[in-house]
Amino acid sequence: MKQIAGGVTAAKGYEAASTAAGIKYQNRTDMAMIYSQVPCVAAGTFTTNVVKAAPVKWDQQVVKSGAKVQAVIVNSGIANACTGSEGFGYCKDTADAAAAALGISAAGVLVGSTGVIGKQIPIEKLTAGVAELAKKKQATLESGQEAAKAIMTTDTKEKELAVEIEVAGKTVTIGGMAKGSGMIHPNMCTMLAFITTDAVISKETLQKALSEDVDDTYNMISVDGDTSTNDTVLLLANGMAENEEIIYGSEAYETFTEALHVINEYLAKKIAGDGEGATALFEVKAVGCESKEQAKILAKSIVCSNLTKTAIAGHDANWGRILCAMGYSGAQFDPEQVDLFFESAAGKIQIIENGTAVNYSEAEATKILSEPEVTAIADVKMGEETATAWGCDLTHGYIEINADYRS
Structure with missing residues (x-):
């Protein structure tokens, strides 16, 4: 596996574009397109929130239908959530506009929205934006990066990654982009992620690969405890690498899923670290657990x-706050057996041993916790299972951003 430059346009046959449609933001791009030169099989995972945005419902329908997908249209600024039948109709209007502009089937157009809940999309601006995107789409790495910027809301930076693997002598590429900064919580967190690959793989196998990995990546991040109405991860495969088909459970499948995990974990961590108002990525490792479930519960509760x-x-x-969070998590453990460490680029320090404080240096601990990436390691000494969760610190900036988000 090799990391390469780029994001959603790194794989063969994919193009992207961005444009400023003026949906909410002024003087910045707010729409993006991902386009495949040939139809793709598609997989997706979506928010567990009962209140689902119109684009989530639309995409669930498209993915479930098995339709071959050739385009994804995403807007930022307005979430198209809690907008009723009118909002769902705008998803169809968007797909129809893309089909007309690109000469493809509307049944194979996926849509995504992020931003303010409860507002109707200005559909005339959106459809005009689709026409512009169709004219501007390119296969360059720069167009992929600009697409990643266009889907940002309160994000401070774009998030993208691409890797290459070998499958039976053929080079297969996977690339992705994501957005997310607030309303982020485990159970498909407002986050959007779009992943493209040129691999030859069936829809069923692609869906298994995505669904199996989401639990260990996007579902292990939290910024503020709010599960969004719009959470969506979409994975497209167009087969242009011309590799031997990747079969579930095969060695090639293991190679593919390892690479997919790298993409998903990277994007998930970037979302967590870019939490609204955040100054640090906060990573939590629960180790020495008797089951994977116990480890996940403990790590999530702390983060x-x-x-x-x-x-x-x-x-x-x-450290008392961490032990307290473990105690109300619902997982069973002996608090008098817990060891706790803090770690960062500035070093590693043990804070508690067997549930009580050790003689550590507060100054050294503060130095370690002052880095932009900080890890807490909680060892319950009950087994060999581990889990990792990601979040961020909580600052005054979070309140400032969200107190006037609609304005």
């Missing part, structure tokens, strides 16, 4: 604790 997140913001080794 979601607002008191712990504010301690990280203050570079304060307030």
Whole structure:
């Protein structure tokens, strides 16, 4: 496996574009297109929130139908959530506009939206934007990067990655882009991720690969405990690498899923670290657990604790908050057996041993917790299973961003 430059246009046959449609934002791009030169099989995972945005419902329908997909249209600024039949109709209007502009079937157009909930999309601006995107689409790495920028809302930076693998002597590429900064919580978190590959793989196998990996990547991040109405991860495969078909359970499948995991974990961590107002990526490793489920519950509980997140913001080794979060998680463990460590680029320090504080240096702990990426390692000494969750610190900036988000 090799990391390469680019994102959604790194794989063969994919083009992208961005444009400023003026949907909410002024003087910046707010629409993006991903286009495949040939039809793709598609897989998707979506929010578990009962309140689902219109694009989520549309995409679920398209993915379930088995239709070959050739384009994805995404807008930022307005989420098209809680907009009723009118909002769902705008998804169809978007697909129809893309079909007309690109000469493809509307049944194979996926859509995505992110932004303010409850507002109707200005559909005339959206369809005009689709026509512009169709004219501007290119296969360059730069067009992929600009597409990643166009889907940002409160994000501070674009998020993209691409890797290459070998499958039976053929080079297969996987590339992705994502957005997400707030309303991020495990269970498909407002986050959107779009992944493209030129692999030859069936729709069923592609869906298994995505579904199996989401639990260990996007579902292990949290910024604020709010599960969005719009969470969507879409994975397209156009087969242009001309590799021998990747079969579920084969060695090639293992290679493919390892590469997919690299993409998903990278994007998930970038979302977590770019949380609204955040100054640090906060990683939590639960180790020495008796089951994977126990490890995930403990890691998630710590990373979601607002008191712990504010301690990280203050570079304060307030370990009692972590032990407390473990205690109310629902997982069973012996608190008098827990060891806790903090780690960053500045070093590693043990804070508690067997549930009580060791004689550590507060100054050294503060130095370690002052880095832009900080890890807490909780060892319950019950087994060999581990899990990792990602979040961020909680600062005044989060309140400032969200107090006036609609304006």
